[in-house]
Amino acid sequence: DLIFPIHDVNWNERWYITGIDIYKGEKLFTLGDGKSINIPGEAYEEEKIIPYATNRSDPRLFEVYIYNYGTGEEYKIFGPYENIYPIQISPDGDKLVISKSNATWEQNIYVVDVETGEVIDSIEYPDTHFSSIQWIDNEKLYLVTDYNSDKRYIAEYTLNTSFEKILEEEYEIEMMKYRDGNLIYSVNVSGDSVIKIDDEEIKKPKGVLAYIDVDGEPLFSLNTVRYGESIWILKDGKLEPIKYCDKFNELANHLSEPKxxxxxxxxxxxxxxxxxxxxxxxxxxxxxxxxxxxxxxxxxxxxxxxxxxxxxxxxxxxxxxxxxxxxxxxxxxxxxxxxxxxxxxxxxxxxxxxxxxxxxxxxxxxxxxxxxxxxxxxxxxxxxxxxxxxxxxxxxxxxxxxxxxxxxxxxxxxxxxxxxxxxxxxxxxxxxxxxxxxxxxxxxxxxxxxxxxxxxxxxxxxxxxxxxxxxxxxxxxxxxxxxxxxxxxxxxxxxxxxxxxxxxxxxxx
CATH class of the missing domain: 3.40.50.1820 (Alpha/Beta hydrolase fold, catalytic domain)
Known part of the structure; x- marks a missing residue:
């Protein structure tokens, strides 16, 4: 029922976070001051809390806060550090995953206590990328990584133990979501996102996958030459566009596909x-x-x-x-x-x-x-x-x-x-x-x-x-x-x- 978009003024990238009830059309809160960068993690709606990172204290450094949008109260749990961003709270509400970027394609991962900020676990490897981080249960994460590999793959990480590679492809895996025992993921093949569910390819127009949503029927945000930025739904094993600009139907014969x-x-x-x-x-x-x-x-x-x-x-x-x-x-x-x-x-x-x-x-x-x-x-x-x-x-x-x-x-x-x-x-x-x-x-x-x-x-x-x-x-x-x-x-x-x-x-x- 709630969304938490970020927005700025005239593209200055001093992002605000706004909570919106999409059914009532009501704005619940706004975080930001027009001078700082504010980046949300995934909300934990059971407790009406959302983690977010801000550099309002020092433009060089970020701190992670937990904001309660039910009471309007917040508290700091992590930082200040360079380029840290919250990802997702565990299903039991006790732990938060935080990513720290040392370079564009090198991250450290920290798992911290939601109340105290105490570091429960850390994943720190040089020249290693992590993305699509998702809790599977209260002790395990699925993620996409290139740890000890040239190409990115899907791995399972159990807290305070080790990685287990669970799926790799000939080409780089770029994105992943886990849903009801199924892995939905995309592979970057010469720039084209090839979408698969448990290794079975789903047909789609040539283009790039931006996001996967698995709440309800799987939704995919795609950018394709034929449909532009568009939303697709998976029904009976097929992708169908449900939201795109109608003008693309008129332009179809004038759009050039690359070779x-x-x-x-x-x-x-x-x-x-x-x-x-x-x-x-x-x-x-x-x-x-x-x-x-x-x-x-x-x-x-x-x-x-x-x-x-x-x-x-x-x-x-x-x-x-x-x-x-x-x-x-x-x-x-x-x-x-x-x-x-x-x-x-x-x-x-x-x-x-x-x-x-x-x-x-x-x-x-x-x-x-x-x-x-x-x-x-x-x-x-x-x-x-x-x-x-x-x-x-x-x-x-x-x-x-x-x-x-x-x-x-x-x-x-x-x-x-x-x-x-x-x-x-x-x-x-x-x-x-x-x-x-x-x-x-x-x-x-x-x-x-x-x-x-x-x-x-x-x-x-x-x-x-x-x-x-x-x-x-x-x-x-x-x-x-x-x-x-x-x-x-x-x-x-x-x-x-x-x-x-x-x-x-x-x-x-």
Whole structure:
């Protein structure tokens, strides 16, 4: 009957938590002050309590509280520590699982007493990821992990004993829910979420699973090219969409599904790319993903669909360092290996050109966040390849980025990029801001004023330097956006800005 959504103001990521009775339409409470980040765990409705983490005392550190939404009282049970988040209270109400992130893909797990905060058990292994953590009974957890493995699998953990691997696949398991003796889970196969129940595959459109709900009939939140972000229900062994935008029925014949192409890099590593092929292609857009610990996957992306429908083939390379291909692959771009992963993008471009999939001579590059950094790096180091470029909330200087990003994020980012204390020479060596004299491609910069991850100054500083050199550059700052462009009215502007910029320069010769 209750939901506990998080929300912010103009995408500044200072999240509030609000409790809502969905049947009465009543707001029960709101936690947050507009300055701090507040993240809920799963509510324990028998006692009317919800655990949540907040950094209101110190922006660098989080503390876990138990809030009683029946009485309005709360008490602290854990912290302060960097990047800790509550997960779920045990069935008997006595224990809480807490996750602590040391890096984006490395977590420690703590089981604490709900009343005292005393640590009952801890799981601390280097370079180990934990997700989909769920109590099976009062002493056992199911979870997805890559403990002692390259690929993620499903394990059972009994408190204060050890792991038992209970299910693994050829590819990485990404998500899991346990329900009435059945395991419902998804496997990441070249970016597509393959959903299974006890090893039996459930047919669905190609796309990405975001969430599984097992209260009642199983519900699945999916993002697919054909239906966008949508809710599906499992009935009689089949998935059926029950909530999606009706406009997708009208768009069905205009939506492009990606194909997977494989490139063997110059050092022998296999790199997969998603290619959205345009009919009568007028040119190619290289679209590196953000993260960098992320993956380009077959979802509905309106910008990609607009570009393809306007005659541009879009290529999304999953270069080394991407997720979805195992732990070893994910680490191949860490710190001083970064330039090798960026070279993968260029090698994909040449390979697909040689195979006749794309045209190398009419190419632009677009990227957001880390993909924006990749875009700026590519136009400074491979400047002859690009007719135009667009950087969205991109990093132009890794040093200023690390100094100015949200303090709760800095340690996580240094684990990936290198630290200000030990790697400053390298951070400067690969930062595009130091090579702006080499930029010849017309560059459009887009940013949200309220971005707490990549501050807007990252775009402003490279814009001002390029402008002083009389280079072809423009900038658009959304005053009511953060790390990306989320509001519908702004997304319309954003897509038109990019399409107009790309079309202007791709068709100029």
């Amino acid at each position: 997977i192409y494989k490139t063997i890099a110059s050092d022998g590593l296999e790199i997969e790319s998603l290619v959205y092929k345009a009919k009568d292609s007028r040119g190619t857009i290289i679209y590196p993903h953000g993260g960098p610990e992320s993956q380009s996957r077959p979802i509905y992306n309106p910008l990609i669909q607009v570009l393809v429908n306007n005659g541009y083939t879009v290529v999304q390379p999953n270069y080394r360092g991407s997720t979805g291909y195992g732990k070893r692959f994910r680490h191949l771009d860490d710190r001083r290996n970064r330039e090798r992963s960026l070279k993968d993008i260029v090698e994909v471009l040449y390979d697909l050109s040689q195979k006749g999939v794309i045209e190398k001579d009419k190419t632009a590059v677009i990227g957001g966040s880390y993909g924006g950094f990749a875009t700026l790096y590519l136009i400074t180091h491979y400047q002859d390849l690009w007719r135009a470029a667009v950087s969205v909330v991109g990093i132009s200087n890794l040093e200023t980025f690390l100094r100015n990003t949200g303090p709760w994020r800095r340690r996580l980012r240094e684990r990936e990029y290198g630290s200000l204390d030990n790697d400053l020479d390298f951070l400067r060596k690969i930062s595009p801001i130091y090579y702006i004299d080499k930029i010849v491609a017309p560059l459009l910069l887009i940013h949200g004023r309220n971005d707490p991850r990549v501050p807007v100054e990252e775009s402003i500083q490279i814009y001002e330097k390029l402008k002083s050199l009389n280079r072809d550059v423009d900038i658009y700052i959304f005053e009511d956006e953060g790390h990306g462009v989320a509001k519908h009215r702004n997304r319309v502007i954003y897509i038109k800005l990019i399409l107009d910029w790309i079309s202007k320069y791709m068709n100029s010769i």
